[in-house]
Amino acid sequence: MKFTELIRMAMKTVTGSPLRTFLTMLGVIIGVCSVIALVALGNGTTDKIKAQYENLGTNLLVVNVNGMGRATQLDYNELMQFEGFPEISAIAPTMTKNGAHIKADRTQDTSNVIGTNDRYQSIVKADVASGRFLSPSDLEFRSKVAVIGSEVAKTYFGTLDPVGETIRIEGIPFTVIGQLKEKGSNIGGTSVDSSILVPLETARRQFQLGTIRTTYIEAPTRDDIYKAQNTMKSYLTYKFKSDTGFTLINQDELLAASTKATDTLTKQLVSVAAISLLVGGIGIMNIMLVTVSERTREIGIRKSIGAKRRSILLQFLVEATVISGLGGLFGLLLGIGIVYGWPLFSKEQTLRLSLDVCVYAFAFSVLVGVVFGLYPANKASKLHPIDALRSD
Incomplete structure (x- = not known):
């Protein structure tokens, strides 16, 4: 058949x-x-x-300090010297004031305030919708300026352009110099949409923040992430006299x-x-x-x-x-x-x-x-x- x-x-x-x-x-x-x-x-x-993960930034290494006290303090200038290493292209140390009281005109609420430098924008891939981002001169002169995320702008200013307006953070007036485009949630980091970014030293002095707790490090290529990780591990182990006072988060390994x-x-x-x-x-x-x-x-x-x-x-x-x-x-x-x-x-x-x-x-x-x-x-x-x- x-x-x-x-x-x-x-x-x-x-x-x-x-x-x-x-x-x-x-x-x-x-x-x-x-x-x-x-x-x-x-x-x-x-x-x-x-x-x-790509939204948070590619080729990223995050350094978190776990310990307390002077023995585990990081120095900003020491950290920035590592930008001269071939396996590291940019460094953005940060200090965070969680749940800071914010007031703009008649609106009051709480938001996270991140003290950082001008490298933070390129590392976390944050685009500016209006105005500008933090500049080296803002850090040098400890200017009371702020860049706000899209959700913060919507909360305090609605559909108006916030650039040039004044907001009070913990009662201290800051001038808004820029607004970021909507970015969405990030894995392993605070979303910039709901954050306010100010110069690092300004945040330290105005909000009595102790020390740098988190540092974002960008490597030129994915292969360089592991070289940068080894470099920072050696430095932190030597500085803290221990390898338990910090954690290194390699984004490639997390992914x-x-x-x-x-x-x-x-x-x-x-x-x-x-x-x-x-x-x-x-x-x-x-x-x-x-x-x-x-x-x-x-x-x-x-x-x-x-x-x-x-x-x-x-x-x-x-x-x-x-x-x-x-x-x-x-x-x-x-x-x-x-x-x-x-x-x-x-x-x-x-x-x-x-x-x-x-x-x-x-x-x-x-x-x-x-x-x-x-x-x-x-x-x-x-x-x-x-x-x-x-x-x-």
Whole structure:
């Protein structure tokens, strides 16, 4: 019997009982759809994590001082000398006043105030919407000037341009010299959208901030991050006489760890979803066994007129494969539809389709039909024609 004829007979059997066929395929449909959607979710989450890290700044090393007292104080001028090292392109030490009382005209609220230098803008990739950023002269003369984030500007000035206006931070007047564009949340750092940036020494003196707690360091390339990390570790260990008073956060390592964790979780979810395919395969086997029982006389007639065992086996095996293949195809279309239709329901979480996973999921669904259809097909092919003809 030709293969095309087997396909035609299988399609005739499948379409003869559409409801039973659909219920049989349901496990495969859900399995394939789940695999595609979950992998797309994992890909989208990975892309979002990478975007957030890049949003904070590329090739970034963050130094946090943990200890207290003079033994763990960092000197601004000492830190800035490291900009002469080839593995370090920019350094931005910071001091933070959390929950500072802010007043502008009749509006009062609290915001985070970050004391830093002019390098901070390029390191964290913060763009100016109006006005300008902090300059070296602002740091030198300890000017009472401020650059505000987009959320701060909206809170205190609404849609008005805040440049040139005066805000009071802890009762001290500061002149707004710039407003930053909206940047979004950052991983591992305070969002500049909800922060006010002032010159470092101004923040230290006006708000009685003790010492530099966090320093952002940018390397020229990704490979230089590890060289910069070793350089700063050696310096801080020597200065603090210990390697426990500070932490070094390498953004490349954080990104790799986060991506690995996301990939692991995605694989676990896909493994769970793949169980649906196996359940679907068991359903196919069950239906095919019922089909063999229902068509015992047909098998007996075919064998009595010369049909070979191989032909009977292939007939039922092709039917099982067609059922699982159609289920895989419907699951594939449903999964792709969910991926492309997801933006209509959620703008925050994105999904990214993986074409190779689509191919693998469909191929696995077909393989499920072959594996779970083999036993019923083999059982049908072994029926004796006389016993089959006697069957009711």
